Amino acid sequence: MMTQQDNKEAGIIWLASYPKSGNTWARSFLFNLISILSGDDPSTRDINAVNERSIWDISARRYEEILGMPPKEAGRDAVAAARPKVQEAIADELPGISLVKTHNALVVDRGHAAINTKVTSGAVYIIRNPLDVAISFAHHLGTTVDNAIKRMGKKGLETPMTDESIHEIYGSWSENVLSWTRKPNPAIFVMRYEDMKRTPEKTFGALARHLLMSPTKDQLARAIELSSFERLQKKEEETGFKMKPKEAEKFFRKGQVDEWKEVLTQGQVQQIIKDHGQQMVRFGYLPKKAGAGPIRPARPFAQAGGMIRKV
Numbered sequence: 001m002m003t004q005q006d007n008k009e010a011g012i013i014w015l016a017s018y019p020k021s022g023n024t025w026a027r028s029f030l031f032n033l034i035s036i037l038s039g040d041d042p043s044t045r046d047i048n049a050v051n052e053r054s055i056w057d058i059s060a061r062r063y064e065e066i067l068g069m070p071p072k073e074a075g076r077d078a079v080a081a082a083r084p085k086v087q088e089a090i091a092d093e094l095p096g097i098s099l100v101k102t103h104n105a106l107v108v109d110r111g112h113a114a115i116n117t118k119v120t121s122g123a124v125y126i127i128r129n130p131l132d133v134a135i136s137f138a139h140h141l142g143t144t145v146d147n148a149i150k151r152m153g154k155k156g157l158e159t160p161m162t163d164e165s166i167h168e169i170y171g172s173w174s175e176n177v178l179s180w181t182r183k184p185n186p187a188i189f190v191m192r193y194e195d196m197k198r199t200p201e202k203t204f205g206a207l208a209r210h211l212l213m214s215p216t217k218d219q220l221a222r223a224i225e226l227s228s229f230e231r232l233q234k235k236e237e238e239t240g241f242k243m244k245p246k247e248a249e250k251f252f253r254k255g256q257v258d259e260w261k262e263v264l265t266q267g268q269v270q271q272i273i274k275d276h277g278q279q280m281v282r283f284g285y286l287p288k289k290a291g292a293g294p295i296r297p298a299r300p301f302a303q304a305g306g307m308i309r310k311v
Contacts, residue, residue, distance in 0.1 A: 128193035
């Protein structure tokens with residue numbers, strides 16, 4: 001992938017992940033850190049202020065401006081063709097870097113890249129153990145864990161289009177992960193949810209350096225403190241969180257590591273390993289006593305080519 005030609009420090013930094021993997025947590029950290037480095041005090045801000053420094057690229061309004069009609073009327077082919085133009089418009093809105101959240105896999109959608117490489121400066125990919133994702137995803141969707149596991153294993157999975165948003169191409173959990181992490185790329189910073197929990201100073205500090213920020217130890221610690229899962233939970237209780245789906249009781253539910261050991265049945269664990277074992281091995285998520293049998297290499301689906309150049 002290449003950056004915009006005229007300005008190496010302009011373009012989109014993607015904050016990418018499969019759903020319920022820590023994307024909003026990472027966005028909250030970056031909001032707080034950027035605010036602190038700018039001399040502001042983010043501690044008094046509403047939790048929804050995170051959207052002031054990072055956006056989502058699926059707003060139907062943006063697509064309607066380009067398509068001349070609601071995206072649901074235009075259809076998925078037209079939306080796929082408009083997506084690179086929408087992302088270009090987002091990149092042009094600010095003079096510098098635009099932080100954009102996405103759950104899209106790094107793939108081709110109906111002949112068009114889901115991620116516009118021409119206006120991309122880099123990416124952060126956040127990954128979480130699918131055994132824990134399944135539980136959190138089930139609560140998020142307001143469904144059973146079995147249904148969430150089935151959804152996570154569905155290849156080429158796309159979300160519905162609504163009056164407010166266009167479709168995203170999740171793919172399966174494995175397809176999503178592989179599309180962003182298939183080859184080492186200095187412009188794509190990969191961070192595990194579990195490391196965000198267990199070694200926050202090291203993990204978030206590395207993220208800040210990747211984005212060319214140089215906070216002091218105190219500034220980093222303050223941004224981490226303001227972004228703690230417990231604080232996000234409290235803020236959601238006080239003011240609500242606009243991005244919470246109607247089906248979910250809470251957006252910030254538990255944020256627990258290894259909750260699967262207490263919740264999932266052996267059959268559910270084995271199904272997730274069957275669906276995603278190859279990628280779980282890559283990131284250290286396969287249980288030591290899985291008993292899953294041979295793991296076949298996963299096949300990627302249509303992947304957008306090119307490299308992301310480091311900012």
